[in-house]
Amino acid sequence: MTTAEFDPAQVAEVIGKADIVTPMTIRAAVRVGLFDALADTAGSAGTADTAGTAGTLDLDRLTTAVGGHRRAVRVAADHLVHEGLLAGGEEGYSLTALGSLLTRDRSSLGLRDLLDVDTVVGRNEIALVDFDHTLRTGRPASEARSGATLWQELDDADADADVSSFDWEDPGFAAELILDSPVFATASSVLDLGGNTGSLALALLRRWPHLHASVLDFPVFTDRARARAAEAGLAERLTATPGSFFDPLPTGHDVTLLSAILADWDDDDAVAILRRAAEASDRVVVAEVHLTARGRLASETSVAVRLEASMTRPDRTSADVEALLVRAGLAVETAVTDTPDRSLFVARPLGGAA
Numbered sequence: 001m002t003t004a005e006f007d008p009a010q011v012a013e014v015i016g017k018a019d020i021v022t023p024m025t026i027r028a029a030v031r032v033g034l035f036d037a038l039a040d041t042a043g044s045a046g047t048a049d050t051a052g053t054a055g056t057l058d059l060d061r062l063t064t065a066v067g068g069h070r071r072a073v074r075v076a077a078d079h080l081v082h083e084g085l086l087a088g089g090e091e092g093y094s095l096t097a098l099g100s101l102l103t104r105d106r107s108s109l110g111l112r113d114l115l116d117v118d119t120v121v122g123r124n125e126i127a128l129v130d131f132d133h134t135l136r137t138g139r140p141a142s143e144a145r146s147g148a149t150l151w152q153e154l155d156d157a158d159a160d161a162d163v164s165s166f167d168w169e170d171p172g173f174a175a176e177l178i179l180d181s182p183v184f185a186t187a188s189s190v191l192d193l194g195g196n197t198g199s200l201a202l203a204l205l206r207r208w209p210h211l212h213a214s215v216l217d218f219p220v221f222t223d224r225a226r227a228r229a230a231e232a233g234l235a236e237r238l239t240a241t242p243g244s245f246f247d248p249l250p251t252g253h254d255v256t257l258l259s260a261i262l263a264d265w266d267d268d269d270a271v272a273i274l275r276r277a278a279e280a281s282d283r284v285v286v287a288e289v290h291l292t293a294r295g296r297l298a299s300e301t302s303v304a305v306r307l308e309a310s311m312t313r314p315d316r317t318s319a320d321v322e323a324l325l326v327r328a329g330l331a332v333e334t335a336v337t338d339t340p341d342r343s344l345f346v347a348r349p350l351g352g353a354a
C-alpha cells in the first residue's frame, strides 16, 4: 500500500487528535511564567480596560522575563501565536483573550493548576502519558513510574511543597451532608482520615463550636492544616497528626471521618482502612464522593478516561460502599444515598471484624 492510497485529510485529522505539541507548549509556557510575564507588562503599561491584553514584550525582553533560551522562547511563542493564545511576533508578543485565561490572576478558574505540572492536579493530568498502565491494570496512571499514589509521591518528593491550592474555603461536593450531620451534634471530637490541608475539619469546627478535630494525613498536608488552624484562630481545637490510615490510629475520638478517600483504593485496601477506622472510635462516618462523567468542558467519554486514569475505583456506587462497610465489620446506622455527588454513611463497629 502506498501513501497515495491514504486520504491526507484523514491522516492530518488523526495527527491533529494525537498531537502533543500544543498541550505541552501551553504547559511549558505556564510553568516558566510566560503568560504571567506578558500580563505583568500589561498591568504596568495598560489602563484598567486594557490590562491583561495590551502589554507587549519583544523577544529579548520576553526571554529575559522567563529566564529562557532565546530561540526556544521564539519557537514556542510563535506556536502560541499560531494557536491564538498570543498575538504579534518577535518585535512584540502580547496576550490574546485566550492567553489571558492562563495568567496568575485568573488562577481561580482552575486552568493553571490543571496545566502546571508542579501542582498535584497538573501532575495527575500529565500522568496520562502513562495511561497504558491504567489500560493494563485498571490502576491510576500516576502510579506507573513510582508505584506510589500521587499523594505519597508528593509527600516523598518534596516535603515542603506548596499544597495551598488544596485550601478550599468551601469543601465542595455536597459537603453540607457532612457538615450538617447530626452525628457531630453529640460528638466532642472527630478524627478526619486523609483530611488533607484541613478544609473539611476547619469547616466542621466553624459549624460545631463545641467540636475538636484531628487531621491525619501525610506531613506535607498536616503541616499546612496546622498552619491554617493557627491562621483561623482555631489552633486550640485542631490537632494535625502525620501518619497513614493503614497503621494503628490515634484513639480517643468519638467519630472517625473518611471523606473522598475510598475511590483511591481497591476493595481490600478500602476494607483495611475501614477496619482501622472501626478500631479507632465508636462511630465511623464515610462520606464518599461519587464522580460521574458529566461536564461542560469535555465530552463524557473524555471525562470518563480522566477519572479512570486518576483513581483505582472511580465507579463505586453507594451500595458498593455499604458492602465494604459490612465487610469491614461495621453496622450502618444511617445512610444518605439520594444525593448525586456524595453518599453519607454513619456506622458503628460491631466489635469484631467480619
Ligand SMILES: C[S@@+](CC[C@H](N)C(=O)[O-])C[C@H]1O[C@@H](n2cnc3c(N)ncnc32)[C@H](O)[C@@H]1O
Residues within 6 Å of the ligand: 149, 151, 152, 171, 193, 194, 195, 196, 197, 200, 216, 217, 218, 221, 243, 244, 245, 246, 258, 259, 260, 261
Ligand atoms: C482525595 S483526597 C481527600 C481529601 C479530603 N478528605 C476531602 O474530603 O477533600 C485523599 C487524601 O488522602 C490522603 N492519603 C492518601 N494516602 C494516605 C494514607 N496512607 N494515610 C493518610 N492519608 C492518606 C491524601 O494525602 C489526600 O489528602
